[in-house]
C-alpha cells in the first residue's frame with residue numbers, strides 16, 4: 001500500500017464554471033469549496049491560471065482530472081504527470097481526483113471515460129498506476145466511479161473493485177451518486193446493494209448531477225438539475241457516509257449561480273436530516 005496522506009474537503013461546493021468566474025474571484029459565491037477540471041489549467045501561465053489562483057485564494061479547491069487514464073495498460077504518461085504535479089505545486093489543492101476508467105491507447109486520447117473490465121488483471125494495472133501517480137504527487141488521490149453503458153460479464157462488481165482498489169493502493173474514493181443511479185438503471189443492478197458495498201471510510205467527496213433519458217439508456221449529461229431519484233440515493237449514501245464533502249456537477253446548460261446554490265441548499269438539508277438516521281458502518 002502506498003504511504004500517502006489524504007486531506008479532506010468539508011461542506012458543500014460547486015464546479016467552477018466560466019459563467020460564474022467573477023463570483024469566485026470576488027469570493028461572493030456561497031460555497032465551501034470549488035472544483036475545476038485539472039486539464040483546463042495544466043498550462044505554464046496566462047489568464048486561466050491567473051483566474052484559478054485568485055479563486056483559490058477564496059476557496060479550498062479540488063482538482064478533478066478527466067484524462068489520467070488510470071486503467072491504461074500502457075501505464076501513465078510522464079508528461080501528463082509532470083504537468084499535473086506542476087499545477088498541484090502552484091495551486092495547492094485539498095483534493096486531486098480522476099476517474100476509474102481508461103481514455104486512450106498508443107497516444108490517442110478518446111476524450112471519453114471508457115469502462116474497465118473489473119478483473120484481477122485490471123486491478124493490478126490500476127493499482128500500479130495509482131501507486132505511480134500518488135508517488136509522483138506525494139499524496140493520496142480520489143478516484144471516481146464512472147457512469148457506464150456496458151459491462152463485462154463474469155467479473156467482480158464495481159463496488160467490489162472500488163473497495164479492493166482503495167485497500168490495495170491507499171487511494172480514496174470520489175463517489176458520484178448520479179453515476180451509480182445511471183449505471184444501476186442501465187445495467188439492472190441494485191443501487192442500494194452498491195451502497196452497501198462501498199467502504200465509506202475512504203470516500204472523500206460526493207458528486208451529484210443530472211442526466212437525460214435516452215431511448216434505451218440513461219445518459220450522464222451534467223446538463224440538468226439533480227433529479228428526485230438521485231436525491232433519494234444521496235440520502236441513502238449520506239446515511240451510511242456521515243458528513244462527506246458534497247458538490248453539484250453542472251457542465252452544460254449552465255443556469256444562474258443562485259439556481260445551483262439552491263441545489264446545494266437541498267443537499268445541506270438532506271445531509272442534516274440524514275445525520276439523524278445514520279446507519280452504523
Ligand SMILES: [Fe+2]
Nearest residue numbers: 144176207249
Ligand atoms: Fe462526477
